[in-house]
Amino acid sequence: MDFKLRGTNVIAIELLTDSSNFDLEKIKQFIAEKKQLLKGSRFILSVEDRTLMADEVEELLKFFKTVNELTFCGFKTNVKENRELCIKLGVPCDLSNMEIEKIKERADNEEIKFIKKTLRSGDKITSTGDVIIMGDVNPGAEVEAGGNVYVMGNLMGFVRAGIGKKECEVRALYFQAPILEVCGKQVPFERNESYVNFKIKVKDGKIKVEHKTGRN
Template identity: 35%
Template structure:
């Protein structure tokens, strides 16, 4: 039995079950039952329309699948039907071309240029200085007493508890961004 023969995809009040066409029906039914059992109480109390695609099912197989979902999932199953909609295909001209700059519409990042960027992996500890002539991304924390200095933007992918100076060359547009900004207490 191929473990990847059944995929659940959910959207608002709808569950789509994607089944491999070449897989045996009883094997698929067993996989669906295992997925429901492993989902715990995820479906409990939900009201769902269920669609399936991939493997073609007879009316009897649909009935068995409906009963399995109704009896084992804890959800109220409104309907079960074959998904006849074609998946939406993205046209090549809609995809961004390589090296195309994509700008974020958020006001704070307006006009943000990539430029040269250095990635520093690890925690900046007390007494340590990390500096760079360009943008600087810290993949880790900046601890109290740690110092980060860059002529461009500074992004901290962790907690910022130390000192950060962005735009060290006078760039007043430079940003400091952190996942967790912790200001020192003034006591």
């Protein structure tokens, strides 16, 4: 099994693994084979989209101690739990900047619409990317966005965010809408439900709602 390496000898060399190819024995074998190439370098193990177990981390640490050719500097990951585990075990662990890169990539080819008025009933705004509304979204108004939707006012109309995407978020200062659609999933609300500082996020197929207590 081949793993991808990136970086330079001067700064550090990173070994990239993810949920599909993470295998302790294979990683060990790969490093043992590339010992000469990695000689004298600082080494980082990057683990994307996979939650590590405590014994896996300990076994890896034990293995790196036996390899004298390289200096093991720590882990890099995009999973919060991994970072927490590493901190607990006293191993350095960085959150990878892949998330940030992803957002940058999106912003370049998608439009960002900036609307400086209140959307009244019957108004409809569409955008391939993000929408920022400096005003209210009144009942009967519609917003359709390929990306995220931010409402700097009252959100009382219909918002469809993250069309065709797996991740998106909708935020509003005040929220009292009957239904929302995020990444193709419908989220209904009760008639008198209202929230302050409302935030709904879809990540890894899970919908997460955050808010402060409602006005009513």
